[in-house]
Amino acid sequence: MDKKGFKSSSYVCWAVxxxxxxxxxxxxxxxxxxxxTLIDLTEEFRDIMNNLYLLNCKNTMFLIAEELSEDFIDILxxxx
Numbered sequence: 001m002d003k004k005g006f007k008s009s010s011y012v013c014w015a016v017x018x019x020x021x022x023x024x025x026x027x028x029x030x031x032x033x034x035x036x037t038l039i040d041l042t043e044e045f046r047d048i049m050n051n052l053y054l055l056n057c058k059n060t061m062f063l064i065a066e067e068l069s070e071d072f073i074d075i076l077x078x079x080x
């Protein structure tokens with residue numbers, strides 16, 4: 001794997017962890033939540049990543065996180 005591919009893969013792993021942490025900290029442990037709740041939280045995370053990317057467009061880490069969020073939203077919507 002070349003340096004660029006490794007960097008991109010690392011950013012994907014980071015984005016997945018950040019999204020999971022964001023969802024876990026946003027929903028109380030003992031509360032049930034729906035797919036719609038997951039979609040709303042993922043959209044919020046996506047918007048945060050977009051804003052961070054716009055602050056520094058040279059850092060693709062946030063762009064990759066935004067794109068990953070979009071993919072996850074599409075998957076969740078298909079489950080409805």
